[in-house]
Amino acid sequence: MFKKVPAALAAGLLTLVLTACGGGDAGAGGGSDRITLGFSQVGAESGWRTANTKSVQEAAKEAGIDLKFSDAQQKQENQIKAIRSFIQQKVDAIAFSPVVESGWDTVLKEVKDAGIPVILTDRAVDSADTSLYRTFIGSDFVIEGQKSGEWLVKEYEGKSGPVNIVELQGTTGSAPANDRKKGFGDAIAADPKFKIIASQTGDFTRAKGKEVMEAFLKAHKDIDVLFAHNDDMGLGAIEAIEGAGLKPGTDIKIITIDAVKDGMQALADGKINFIAECSPLLGPQLMDLVKKAVKGEQIPQRVLTEETTFTPEQAKAALPDRKY
Numbered sequence: 001m002f003k004k005v006p007a008a009l010a011a012g013l014l015t016l017v018l019t020a021c022g023g024g025d026a027g028a029g030g031g032s033d034r035i036t037l038g039f040s041q042v043g044a045e046s047g048w049r050t051a052n053t054k055s056v057q058e059a060a061k062e063a064g065i066d067l068k069f070s071d072a073q074q075k076q077e078n079q080i081k082a083i084r085s086f087i088q089q090k091v092d093a094i095a096f097s098p099v100v101e102s103g104w105d106t107v108l109k110e111v112k113d114a115g116i117p118v119i120l121t122d123r124a125v126d127s128a129d130t131s132l133y134r135t136f137i138g139s140d141f142v143i144e145g146q147k148s149g150e151w152l153v154k155e156y157e158g159k160s161g162p163v164n165i166v167e168l169q170g171t172t173g174s175a176p177a178n179d180r181k182k183g184f185g186d187a188i189a190a191d192p193k194f195k196i197i198a199s200q201t202g203d204f205t206r207a208k209g210k211e212v213m214e215a216f217l218k219a220h221k222d223i224d225v226l227f228a229h230n231d232d233m234g235l236g237a238i239e240a241i242e243g244a245g246l247k248p249g250t251d252i253k254i255i256t257i258d259a260v261k262d263g264m265q266a267l268a269d270g271k272i273n274f275i276a277e278c279s280p281l282l283g284p285q286l287m288d289l290v291k292k293a294v295k296g297e298q299i300p301q302r303v304l305t306e307e308t309t310f311t312p313e314q315a316k317a318a319l320p321d322r323k324y
């Protein structure tokens, strides 16, 4: 285990700590100065998540970091338990992708008191006290929603309304669900012909996306557009739309977010019309940040992921090299 040396420690104390560690396995020059990182993942709800898990696991190996990986199965209580157990195990750093935005202050204070740096990965928390974590690495979900809405506005430029939209939201209370909804809503707000006639959570899964879309189709005969907060829910909805005898991408236009391979294939096939990309490949940057945080080095408060958007033509071109 890497022996932490908090930057704030006075020089005298520092000597003390180093002396105390002298007989241990982490002496300077010893071969076992490995960092241990506790990582609490949201779950395995989507293709995005699977690619993200793989990226984190591979990057940890590559960086020589010992990874304690815990899957929360989309439950906040499991994440809180995992984080407390990481504290007990005296890991050197904790990273996690918070399933929902709120309710983290207590456990994050416990981590802070234990002197363990925290790195938020992929999803944000709404804690007012930003000293509870060192940095947040991930996408700007509001912008992803905005790009999705802007595409729609252009697609219906000069056409008369109403344009009836149904929305499949991500996990209730999660940062990507809150922010994508907001970004999309803002982008279409100026033109009253755009109407969100139904909006419900599909929990970011294919199965739930299908189920909720079936209910939407039963309740509404006049759906023009589906906005799904991720590819997987969109793919589930495609099954529902086809099951109802309609043509996805034509009878109902579909916008999704992520751009995982299956989504990109459906886009290339014309079943999805537009995808805003969200990159899950956060592992290598996360490991860099972990190393710096453990050493007490300065790191930026926010690390943004770069991403683009795809039309069917662009999806066809990008698919052969798509990594996830």
Ligand code: GYE
Pocket: 045, 046, 047, 048, 049, 122, 123, 176, 204, 229, 230, 231, 232, 257, 258, 278
């Ligand atoms: O879009 C979705 C996943 O938090 C950005 O979570 C992530 C989202 C992603 O389940 O597919």
